[in-house]
Amino acid sequence: MLDPKGFLLVECQNVEQILQESLRYRYSEDVAAKYYTECFARLGSIVNGIKSVPMDEPDLLQDWREQLGTLSVLITHIERSHLEEFPWPFAFELERVAHDICAHYARTKDVLFFFMADGSPISYAVRGDEFLTVRRSKIYSVFFPRTLKDYVLLHAIFGHEVGHVISLAAGASEKKGSEISDVEMDLFADSRFATIDGFYEWCRANIGVLSKASDSYLKENLKSWRREIFSDLFGLLMMGPSFLYAFQSLLAPMYAPDQKLAFVPRHPPYPLRMVILHQAAEYLKMFYGDEGGDAAKLFRKLDKEFRATAKPFLNSEFAVVRDDKIHAAVSSLQKLMEKYDKPSVLYQRPENALLSELIKSLKKHIPPVGPKQINGDGSLQPLQLVDFRSIIHAGWITWAQRSADNKNDDLDDVSENVSESERFRTLNRFCAHAIMQQGGIRRLLDYQLKEERKNNQ
């Protein structure tokens, strides 16, 4: 028989063995090395902790056992994370954009992002280590739905998940006084959700809630709703208009309009979120087609689609949050996100000409890499880096225009016998490919800049 301490030390040995083996799996080498170093350091700390527990204090072992369990789960996740199961170029761009703001709110410079694919469309998530995890770096685990591997247009929804990380790390929703919690707390002020009773009455009248349960349960739900809406607004500001289309595409199938029992713990109902997103996008003037001219040609179809899906809810019982509160939240968030500009966390609207160029490529079945120039020797050279969010935006516009053109463009000529779902997948793959190529372009431009500097010295 093994005593508890002996068993845990055996288990530590096993975890070390798994850690050694996990390096052989298909994960990029430099990333694997970072995780290996971090996990190995954590394991060392846990072994030391277990060894320090005296025989007469077995209770202390429980906490080290939990730490060891958490570490084992993390390592097995890494072991099962395969680059070919999620769009890694998108993942790395997401990390590049989200790193600084996540590090700021986690109050550490040592932040690692770990990616893996799992489950279905509801699996989208970004989760961070708990406060008291023995660690050197803070690890954020990013979960892509395994089934949606190629669908970078839908992955615009990750803006929402990054919003959750920021909200949780900032400890928002609990008290006033910090910039993020102020944004969340003010959202429901002067609305029916300003009090627990008002919130319950609204849920009873509109989404079939039958019982009040307890005040603490309602309070926690209200807090979660605030956090969800905060994350939606964060996602919109981070990913731009593509967030609206990804949101609508992913969440509409989960909403049953005739179903009265629409209460889902922790999440506000889809129509309520649609209203808020619509009002926020109007305030941000994100329906660019309203500008007329070239912009109308580019954006109007897509704008119209989203407005049509939001319209039934706009003057309904789901329009609970006051417009001025939504505007204030968006403005405050914008100011807060502006500080993180290398690269910019905020979505930067590209020139219409650039979007047109990207769309032109997509219609010709060419990954929308961006403008190029032809050198004297006939070789092609990229002129500029294109933000991955612009590529995704171009993808959504192309998708909307394809339907509008009614089989008149190149994409349709080629795809006459191909199903709608296959066409959407193909479009996503072109965009994913273009995002991947930005990594190469970045390296080339960096190299050219270095050479230029060297020559000028």
Next chain:
Amino acid sequence: MLMGMSTETVNPVRMSRAIAHAVLHDLSGSQGRAAEPLATSSFLRLIDMYRRNSFEDERHLGVLEKDNFQDLNVGHVSDLYERLRKILDETIRQFDNDDPMQFATHIYDLLAPFAKNGRSTLTGPDLAQLTEFLKKLTASLKNA
């Protein structure tokens, strides 16, 4: 499942005790020359949380997200951080000092070098004060 987990998440009171105990064990065993760096870092985060009075920030876990209402022995995670804050505060106030924040900073400064590579040198009154503090803290956390 072989059996239910005792908790779904880290119990901050218990984990703090385990960490404080490990740091104390290392310091005592090495006569103030060594302490495992990650456990020390975790302990420093705790002290820092006290200095910034940000225990509220960690209560975000909330009843729906983490508490499963099954672990009736420990209460809700959201309450545990408050309990942890109180115990830290009471322990710090047991020492003869006018300013608890100053004392917390003193403890932080003594331990900080160990968080880098696990090595430093603590002797005389500093070592005695630090070990005394860790002993009192682990004892209070045990009875929490």
